[in-house]
Amino acid sequence: MRFLSVWFPNWSITAAGHCLDDSVAVVESGRVLHCSPGAYRDGVRIGQRRREAKSNSPEMAVLAPNPQLDATQFEPIIAALTSVVARLEVTEPGLCTLAADGPTRYYGGESALVHELQEVLCEPGIPPARIGIADSRFAAKLAARTGSDGHLVPVGSTKDFLSNFPITTLELDELSTLSQRLGIHTLGQFADLPTRSVLSRFGSAAATAHALARGLNPEPLAVHQPNDELAVSVELDPPAERVDIATFAAKQLSTQFMEMLVRRGLACTQLRIEAQTEHAEETSRIWRATTVFDSDTVVERVRWQLSGWLEASGAGEIKPTAGICLLRLVADEVAGSADLQISLWGEMSQVDRRAIRGLDRVRGLLGSSAIFTALIGGGRSPADRVTLVPWGQPPPTLDPPMPWPGQVPNPLPAVVHNTPLPIEVHCDDGPVQVTVRGEVTGSPQRLRLPGGRWRRIDAWAGPWLVDEQWWEPESHCRVARFQILSTDVAVGEGNQQTVHLCLVQQNAWWIEATYD
Amino acid sequence: MALQTARADVTTAPSHATAPSHAQSLRSDATDTLQLSPELAELVPGGCLRPGGSIRIGAGVGHTSLLFRLISEPLARGAWAVIMGLPDINAHAAVECGVAIERLVLIPNPGTSWLEVTAALLDAVDLVVVNPPHSCRPTDARRLLARARQRRSVLILTAGNSSDSSNEAITRRVWPEPPDLVFTATGSRWQGLERGHGCLTSGAITVTASGRRLNGPISSCNLNLSQKPGSGQPFPPVTATGIR
Numbered sequence: 206m207r208f209l210s211v212w213f214p215n216w217s218i219t220a221a222g223h224c225l226d227d228s229v230a231v232v233e234s235g236r237v238l239h240c241s242p243g244a245y246r247d248g249v250r251i252g253q254r255r256r257e258a259k260s261n262s263p264e265m266a267v268l269a270p271n272p273q274l275d276a277t278q279f280e281p282i283i284a285a286l287t288s289v290v291a292r293l294e295v296t297e298p299g300l301c302t303l304a305a306d307g308p309t310r311y312y313g314g315e316s317a318l319v320h321e322l323q324e325v326l327c328e329p330g331i332p333p334a335r336i337g338i339a340d341s342r343f344a345a346k347l348a349a350r351t352g353s354d355g356h357l358v359p360v361g362s363t364k365d366f367l368s369n370f371p372i373t374t375l376e377l378d379e380l381s382t383l384s385q386r387l388g389i390h391t392l393g394q395f396a397d398l399p400t401r402s403v404l405s406r407f408g409s410a411a412a413t414a415h416a417l418a419r420g421l422n423p424e425p426l427a428v429h430q431p432n433d434e435l436a437v438s439v440e441l442d443p444p445a446e447r448v449d450i451a452t453f454a455a456k457q458l459s460t461q462f463m464e465m466l467v468r469r470g471l472a473c474t475q476l477r478i479e480a481q482t483e484h485a486e487e488t489s490r491i492w493r494a495t496t497v498f499d500s501d502t503v504v505e506r507v508r509w510q511l512s513g514w515l516e517a518s519g520a521g522e523i524k525p526t527a528g529i530c531l532l533r534l535v536a537d538e539v540a541g542s543a544d545l546q547i548s549l550w551g552e553m554s555q556v557d558r559r560a561i562r563g564l565d566r567v568r569g570l571l572g573s574s575a576i577f578t579a580l581i582g583g584g585r586s587p588a589d590r591v592t593l594v595p596w597g598q599p600p601p602t603l604d605p606p607m608p609w610p611g612q613v614p615n616p617l618p619a620v621v622h623n624t625p626l627p628i629e630v631h632c633d634d635g636p637v638q639v640t641v642r643g644e645v646t647g648s649p650q651r652l653r654l655p656g657g658r659w660r661r662i663d664a665w666a667g668p669w670l671v672d673e674q675w676w677e678p679e680s681h682c683r684v685a686r687f688q689i690l691s692t693d694v695a696v697g698e699g700n701q702q703t704v705h706l707c708l709v710q711q712n713a714w715w716i717e718a719t720y721d
Numbered sequence: 722m723a724l725q726t727a728r729a730d731v732t733t734a735p736s737h738a739t740a741p742s743h744a745q746s747l748r749s750d751a752t753d754t755l756q757l758s759p760e761l762a763e764l765v766p767g768g769c770l771r772p773g774g775s776i777r778i779g780a781g782v783g784h785t786s787l788l789f790r791l792i793s794e795p796l797a798r799g800a801w802a803v804i805m806g807l808p809d810i811n812a813h814a815a816v817e818c819g820v821a822i823e824r825l826v827l828i829p830n831p832g833t834s835w836l837e838v839t840a841a842l843l844d845a846v847d848l849v850v851v852n853p854p855h856s857c858r859p860t861d862a863r864r865l866l867a868r869a870r871q872r873r874s875v876l877i878l879t880a881g882n883s884s885d886s887s888n889e890a891i892t893r894r895v896w897p898e899p900p901d902l903v904f905t906a907t908g909s910r911w912q913g914l915e916r917g918h919g920c921l922t923s924g925a926i927t928v929t930a931s932g933r934r935l936n937g938p939i940s941s942c943n944l945n946l947s948q949k950p951g952s953g954q955p956f957p958p959v960t961a962t963g964i965r
């Protein structure tokens with residue numbers, strides 16, 4: 206497979222109608238995001254503070270990022286390119302890629318194809334483009350960036366071509382810092398490492414990067430084209446005349462789209478967005494994700510494409526004559542989503558990440574011995590089965606949950622008193638006791654907390670004897686458990702009956718837990 | 722210069738209007754995740770908790786089980802919950818009620834800084850269950866409610882386990898602001914226990930809802946505590962084989 210990239214340097218600057226020789230910078234949140242070669246010559250750098258950049262280049266024009274304008278301006282270029290090649294994948298405004306094999310055969314050679322493309326890009330109003338061809342998407346992109354007027358990496362020498370690029374080209378900060386400390390500075394050095402070691406030491410993100418560095422299209426993604434069409438569509442009634450209305454509909458549609466993919470355990474790496482107007486005018490475009498699409502990026506792509514289409518301003522452009530009545534999202538290329546856990550956080554959602562960050566903060570406020578998650582293990586008494594693990598600490602090994610003879614059966618008490626409450630339980634002849642043989646001395650009639658009101662006992666069951674750890678004199682404990690249903694007579698009959706799980710140890714009664 | 726930067730930000734703003742602000746995008750599906758279990762859903766409009774609202778669980782036998790039922794469905798849908806100030810709850814019973822324990826965090830004893838902690842929790846998670854350890858000034862209560870509204874999380878107040886808090890006046894002093902909804906367990910029925918034999922096999926509570934935001938005429942429902950919410954299947958019958 207050969208890939209061809211068309212790249213427009215500093216697209217957001219040229220899209221805004223500025224010449225690259227002028228001193229122009231795109232500034233977001235007080236920092237330089239992009240700068241023109243003109244500004245670069247004056248000493249402006251990406252990431253520089255706005256004030257510093259301005260002092261380096263006083264006459265520098267400052268732009269705010271405007272993704273919508275970028276997308277709108279890119280539309281005529283895509284139209285021009287699709288007149289030469291049929292299938293074009295747009296990564297972002299200013300960069301698109303295509304599988305070059307078919308067009309190469311058609312035009313009779315790669316240089317002929319490049320010539321063909323350069324021809325259509327020579328139109329006035331189109332900023333200078335760079336074209337690169339290589340064996341992988343990543344290499345093609347880099348080839349486009351290096352060659353001033355197109356760079357053809359010969360078949361099979363992509364790895365050599367990549368070997369001299371610095372490792373920072375991969376744009377994985379963690380990996381670059383670490384590798385540089387290990388003495389690995391170029392992609393070539395990185396590519397020479399054994400794949401297995403890279404995967405075990407740096408994880409799957411680095412394994413993907415390793416494939417890129419070797420001039421391969423990342424294989425671990427197990428990318429494939431879906432067998433049956435994975436598509437969702439929505440009909441807009443009334444038709445959407447404006448981009449924002451259509452985008453609003455796209456929001457719901459993209460959620461639906463993501464749900465469909467998640468149900469099948471897939472993630473979308475390439476997406477086709479189709480829209481149709483009432484007058485049967487159509488737009489269809491393929492978008493490629495940097496990693497995978499999520500709901501928000503899909504909406505963004507829809508917005509880009511539709512604003513480019515509805516607000517077409519170029520000369521040869523055909524502007525649709527009616528509102529959009531059909532919107533369709535098609536998964537053009539999917540990957541098993543389990544393979545795509547690129548970040549350290551794996552499959553965690555945004556909500557999870559926010560909760561974890563926030564709870565870390567609360568741990569800072571309270572100290573680590575105040576905030577817990579619960580783990581359920583095995584144990585005989587209800588209190589034994591729950592283990593509280595301080596937030597952020599690895600879980601301990603627990604007793605296995607099954608089987609525990611002598612366990613109190615379900616339903617479980619909702620409240621387990623940390624310190625059991627002492628009670629008195631009486632039958633007609635005074636306090637009830639449990640004999641050594643496990644029998645009660647009388648039928649319990651009433652109970653009370655010390656100093657509390659007497660409660661009538663309506664029903665009871667037990668005693669259930671537990672002889673725990675009889676082999677250890679220290680921790681040996683012999684207890685009897687009861688379930689007791691009681692009513693507070695003073696409050697009235699009502700339905701306010703309570704069931705307690707009670708414990709008798711050496712003829713003292715305690716409430717261990719309450720069914721609440 | 723600062724003014725200039727601010728102006729630049731203002732000009733930047735419209736292009737970012739496409740992407741919803743951070744807090745909003747996190748909660749875009751909040752009403753979806755705050756759905757209640759089928760029995761409780763009948764009591765409130767839409768069958769879900771309102772993001773940014775407040776709820777009180779009144780005292781009464783069964784209120785802990787009621788709390789578990791209330792949070793079980795949102796947790797199953799991916800929300801996070803924190804239960805603060807209830808040191809005695811049994812997490813295992815919560816699991817049996819269908820609570821996804823991996824997204825439930827417990828703060829048994831928040832100490833004196835509970836207001837501050839509650840505010841931080843409202844930033845972090847969708848459901849914050851608080852048993853106020855001592856009374857709260859009206860200004861503080863309003864500030865917490867405003868925070869909940871802003872972050873679109875739900876504040877759930879409980880009366881704790883003390884039996885004397887059934888007194889409305891005491892509850893009012895502890896939390897001075899009227900909540901959107903009050904769920905109270907008004908009746909409980911327990912089955913399986915006899916005089917001297919049997920064992921508890923099932924329980925049910927009656928839940929009554931009151932407050933500003935109710936779903937028309939239905940104001941109470943029955944919760945079967947020995948049934949996982951929505952399963953419709955009772956627990957397998959309990960035999961005494963587990964008992965020695």
